[in-house]
Amino acid sequence: MPPEKGLKMRKVVIPIGPQHPALKEPESFNVTLSGERIMAFSARLGYNHRGIEKACEERTYVQDVYLVERICGICSHTHSTSFTQAVEELAALDVPKRALYIRVIIGELERIHSHLLWLGIAGHEVGFDTLLMYSWRDREVVMDILAELTGNRVNYGINVIGGVKRDLEGHHIKDISKAVDTLEERTKYYIDIATKETTLIQRLSGVGKLPHEDALSLGATGPTARASNVARDIRQDDPYAVYSELGFRIVTDNHNDVYGRTLVRLGELMETYRLIRAAVNNLPEGPIAVKAPRKIPEGEVFSRYEAPRGENVHYIKSNGTDKPERVKVRAPTLANVQTVARMLEDEQLADLPIVIAAIDPCFSCTDRMITVKDPDDSNPRGIIKWDDIRSYSIGLYRSRGVDFSLLNKKLAEKLKC
Amino acid sequence: MLTDLFHIVIFPGFLFLCASGMTAEYIDRKLYARLQNRMGPPWFQPFADFMKLVSKEDIVPDEANPSMFRAMPIFALTASITAIFYIPLWHVNALYHFNGDLIVTIYLLTIPTLTYFLGGWYSTSLYSKIGAVRSLTQLFAYEVPLLMCILAPALLANTWSLSEMAAFYTNHKWYWAFNMIGFVVSIIALLGKLEKVPFDIPEAETEIVAGTFTEYSGRLLAIFRLSLNIEAITGASLIAAVYLPFGLELPTAAGFAVYLAKLLFIIAIMSLSRTVFARFRMDQMVEFCWKYVSPFAFLQILICLIIKGVWVR
Numbered sequence: 072m073p074p075e076k077g078l079k080m081r082k083v084v085i086p087i088g089p090q091h092p093a094l095k096e097p098e099s100f101n102v103t104l105s106g107e108r109i110m111a112f113s114a115r116l117g118y119n120h121r122g123i124e125k126a127c128e129e130r131t132y133v134q135d136v137y138l139v140e141r142i143c144g145i146c147s148h149t150h151s152t153s154f155t156q157a158v159e160e161l162a163a164l165d166v167p168k169r170a171l172y173i174r175v176i177i178g179e180l181e182r183i184h185s186h187l188l189w190l191g192i193a194g195h196e197v198g199f200d201t202l203l204m205y206s207w208r209d210r211e212v213v214m215d216i217l218a219e220l221t222g223n224r225v226n227y228g229i230n231v232i233g234g235v236k237r238d239l240e241g242h243h244i245k246d247i248s249k250a251v252d253t254l255e256e257r258t259k260y261y262i263d264i265a266t267k268e269t270t271l272i273q274r275l276s277g278v279g280k281l282p283h284e285d286a287l288s289l290g291a292t293g294p295t296a297r298a299s300n301v302a303r304d305i306r307q308d309d310p311y312a313v314y315s316e317l318g319f320r321i322v323t324d325n326h327n328d329v330y331g332r333t334l335v336r337l338g339e340l341m342e343t344y345r346l347i348r349a350a351v352n353n354l355p356e357g358p359i360a361v362k363a364p365r366k367i368p369e370g371e372v373f374s375r376y377e378a379p380r381g382e383n384v385h386y387i388k389s390n391g392t393d394k395p396e397r398v399k400v401r402a403p404t405l406a407n408v409q410t411v412a413r414m415l416e417d418e419q420l421a422d423l424p425i426v427i428a429a430i431d432p433c434f435s436c437t438d439r440m441i442t443v444k445d446p447d448d449s450n451p452r453g454i455i456k457w458d459d460i461r462s463y464s465i466g467l468y469r470s471r472g473v474d475f476s477l478l479n480k481k482l483a484e485k486l487k488c
Numbered sequence: 489m490l491t492d493l494f495h496i497v498i499f500p501g502f503l504f505l506c507a508s509g510m511t512a513e514y515i516d517r518k519l520y521a522r523l524q525n526r527m528g529p530p531w532f533q534p535f536a537d538f539m540k541l542v543s544k545e546d547i548v549p550d551e552a553n554p555s556m557f558r559a560m561p562i563f564a565l566t567a568s569i570t571a572i573f574y575i576p577l578w579h580v581n582a583l584y585h586f587n588g589d590l591i592v593t594i595y596l597l598t599i600p601t602l603t604y605f606l607g608g609w610y611s612t613s614l615y616s617k618i619g620a621v622r623s624l625t626q627l628f629a630y631e632v633p634l635l636m637c638i639l640a641p642a643l644l645a646n647t648w649s650l651s652e653m654a655a656f657y658t659n660h661k662w663y664w665a666f667n668m669i670g671f672v673v674s675i676i677a678l679l680g681k682l683e684k685v686p687f688d689i690p691e692a693e694t695e696i697v698a699g700t701f702t703e704y705s706g707r708l709l710a711i712f713r714l715s716l717n718i719e720a721i722t723g724a725s726l727i728a729a730v731y732l733p734f735g736l737e738l739p740t741a742a743g744f745a746v747y748l749a750k751l752l753f754i755i756a757i758m759s760l761s762r763t764v765f766a767r768f769r770m771d772q773m774v775e776f777c778w779k780y781v782s783p784f785a786f787l788q789i790l791i792c793l794i795i796k797g798v799w800v801r
Contacts, residue, residue: 083614083617083618085614085615085618085696086614091697092693092694092697093693093694093695104618107770107771194766195694196694197766197767198685198686198688198692198694198766198767199685199765199766199767200524200685201523201524201763201764202766204524204525204526205524205525208525268764268766270686270765270766270767270768271766273766273768273769273772274766274767274768274769274772419769419770419771420618420695420696421689421692421695421767421769421770422769423695424694424695
């Protein structure tokens with residue numbers, strides 16, 4: 072901490088969230104400020120827990136595909152693809168090539184829409200609303216294409232276990248090529264802005280530094296890691312679908328800051344256009360799905376997918392029935408959110424929104440797990456039984472003067488009536 | 489007495505300023521929207537916003553100092569309206585003038601910023617306080633260049649009265665062309681005064697919600713917003729009177745049209761800068777103002793002194 076000079080301002084803790092204009096989802100960040108400088112930062116996740124993993128265990132695999140698609144409102148295809156890949160591996164299904172190509176096309180179109188969305192948000196966070204308006208206008212192009220291909224703008228519902236649901240027709244391919252041409256031209260313009268517009272560069276460069284070593288040790292993924300020169304991309308490291316056939320170049324940058332993350336995302340957009348063109352041109356003929364069994368053989372599987380935000384991981388344990396025994400999802404934001412505290416060290420309050428936004432956080436995807444710490448630490452394994460948690464929480468609320476037993480009784484009486 | 493009252497309440501006082509301030513807001517928002525490829529609001533939107541706010545409840549935070557909290561919007565409005573009386577608008581003579589009204593006008597235009605500080609400070613919310621401190625920090629950055637670059641044309645005209653300055657520039661045609669550096673500097677300072685992008689740091693919504701105005705609601709917020717609009721008109725009028733002093737000898741109707749054209753021009757420049765820039769950070773803003781804007785203001789003074797020494801005898 073640098074020694075304070077001159078006038079001292081009392082340290083203040085300002086809450087950013089759970090409700091705050093900078094955040095699109097409820098999440099709580101507490102920032103300790105000395106003047107404009109950030110002294111300490113703490114994040115609290117868990118405002119969006121929806122119990123999707125548990126819900127998956129109570130539904131069949133077919134239903135789960137639709138449920139996991141709703142984990143994220145932006146990268147929905149990543150979750151459903153990751154899930155179906157895992158189930159297909161368990162069931163040893165041979166998914167037709169054409170289906171895999173279609174999945175890649177949809178996945179890459181989704182990456183375009185996610186990255187353009189991010190670009191707009193980044194512009195808004197630094198007070199450059201024109202960029203927001205422009206990039207979101209162009210995002211409509213890709214949204215329209217997705218709606219045309221799948222019938223939906225966000226939750227495409229195109230994946231089924233064993234393939235995809237809708238085929239690509241000739242006119243679809245023409246429309247995709249046209250849209251990609253338009254978007255490529257627009258993206259070149261954005262790259263031009265990002266590399267030339269002085270106020271934007273001033274606001275982005277040198278902000279939210281994440282050195283290469285820290286990116287590795289904190290386990291950053293996706294564009295956050297690649298902007299710190301970590302050449303890590305599941306599409307190349309562990310190719311799924313047909314990425315190994317399409318050829319793929321990882322976009323990295325060594326700026327280590329928000330500016331680098333912007334350049335990486337814009338560069339990835341250009342790479343994505345190339346991938347879509349290659350996939351559309353090489354689209355093989357054939358069926359688009361194979362029939363999947365209702366009951367999935369026993370086993371465990373781990374599926375990885377390079378989402379627009381980073382590595383998305385699905386773990387599925389099957390017990391031989393038509394419902395999974397355990398589904399675990401790790402969204403990329405969980406891996407990246409820990410880097411934010413490092414990035415914010417010694418930054419200014421004005422940079423906080425853009426630094427948080429630069430990891431492209433998606434908190435509702437992340438909020439999934441609750442860690443329970445034993446208050447007495449008497450339990451060496453740190454595992455608490457359900458009944459113990461229940462009695463602990465009843466005791467805790469009673470000690471604060473809140474007693475639910477009366478309320479429960481009233482509720483029970485009401486139910487009787 | 490009655491004419492004075494007419495001047496103060498109706499024209500060019502309160503009512504005229506309200507109408508022109510809202511029109512200016514509409515033009516600004518519409519231009520901003522069209523430049524961003526959006527539709528933009530309908531012409532009555534600023535008025536509708538105002539009426540909506542006026543009809544809502546005023547909420548004063550429990551922790552706030554109620555009298556200061558309520559008084560500040562009124563002070564802001566009064567100061568920005570009063571400033572217009574000393575500025576020559578479409579005629580060489582302002583409504584009231586005396587030697588030294590230049591300083592009074594600049595002083596009156598500083599008061600709204602002080603009220604943003606006090607209003608924010610006394611509403612005691614954290615966001616408001618940070619916004620308040622930021623407005624004051626920003627004031628120290630842009631106020632000096634603004635004062636210096638407005639003094640330069642006054643030095644050339646050898647007077648401290650805005651009306652006499654206008655008379656001087658009307659008699660010495662094209663002398664205003666020497667003051668163009670000052671014009672640019674003062675536009676930058678006005679952007680800071682009005683807290684518009686790229687200098688909207690005190691109300692940066694992604695960091696501190698709405699800064700000073702976070703706790704304001706209802707009529708008080710409406711008055712604050714109105715005073716900002718009127719400040720935009722008075723500020724633009726001041727810049728027009730000092731840097732674009734032509735067309736003042738025309739007959740009233742034509743002179744008025746020229747005056748409106750000047751205002752439109754200045755407002756359009758501000759909308760454009762709002763479109764093409766990202767928000768500065770506080771340190772960048774202060775650095776920008778002291779390192780680049782202030783030297784240019786000095787340069788303007790130097791140019792005016794040299795011209796005064798060489799040509800004007």
